[in-house]
Amino acid sequence: MNFVYHVEGGDFTNAGSTSSQVKRMLKKIGVSPEIVKKTVVALYEAEVNIVAHAYRGDITVDLEEDHIKIVLADEGPGIPDIDRAMQKGYSTASQKVREMGFGAGMGLPNIKNNSDSLNITSEVGKGTTIELINYFQ
Template sequence: MHLEYTVVEGDFVNAGTASSSVKKALKQLNVSPQVVKRVVVALYEAEVNAIAHAYGGKVLVDIDSDKIKMVVADKGPGIPDIALAMQEGYSTARPEVRDMGFGAGMGLPNMQKNVDKLNVSSEVGVGTTVEMVVNFV
């Protein structure tokens, strides 16, 4: 099953719509609740990041019988130092993002804790792509 969503810059009201929709799809496929939670928490954090830091992007989701693959690709400023961005507590979020309950430097670490495979690639001035895989068993 292939799902696609568009992320709009600064559209905080709709942050999480892709994650909500994926949650419903996984539930219908009878994926265990623990796995569903790991998937949606990671995807939600990635969605919030794209909305908060980039100028918009896409969420591409592929659900197989044994795993889910999620790609969140944005057009934006990119991440100059990915290792630094992965550190818990490091954040470049604007006050507006913090007002939404995020921006404490926990997003990327939260993603890493919940997925089986995480790959972050970024080019400064172009954008960032986050690829995540969660195995169902």
């Protein structure tokens, strides 16, 4: 099953609505609570990253019998140094975003810790694509 959700940059009121909907689907198909939680943590973090950093993005969810694959593709500033961004505490969030309590770093490492497979590609000035997979078993 495929679903596409659109995310607007800067719209913090609706940040997290995609992960909430994905959570509901995973509960319906009987995925174990641990894996639901893990997926929600990873997706929520990645979704908020789009809201905090990018102009807009699409989240494509591919739900299969044994795994879920989520691709978050945004149009935004991109990440100049992915390896550095993967370090705990590193953040590119603007002061404005930090004042709202977001963008304190830890986003990408947290996504990594909560996904079985994570692939990040980025082009400065164009955008970032995050592909994460979680298996149900």
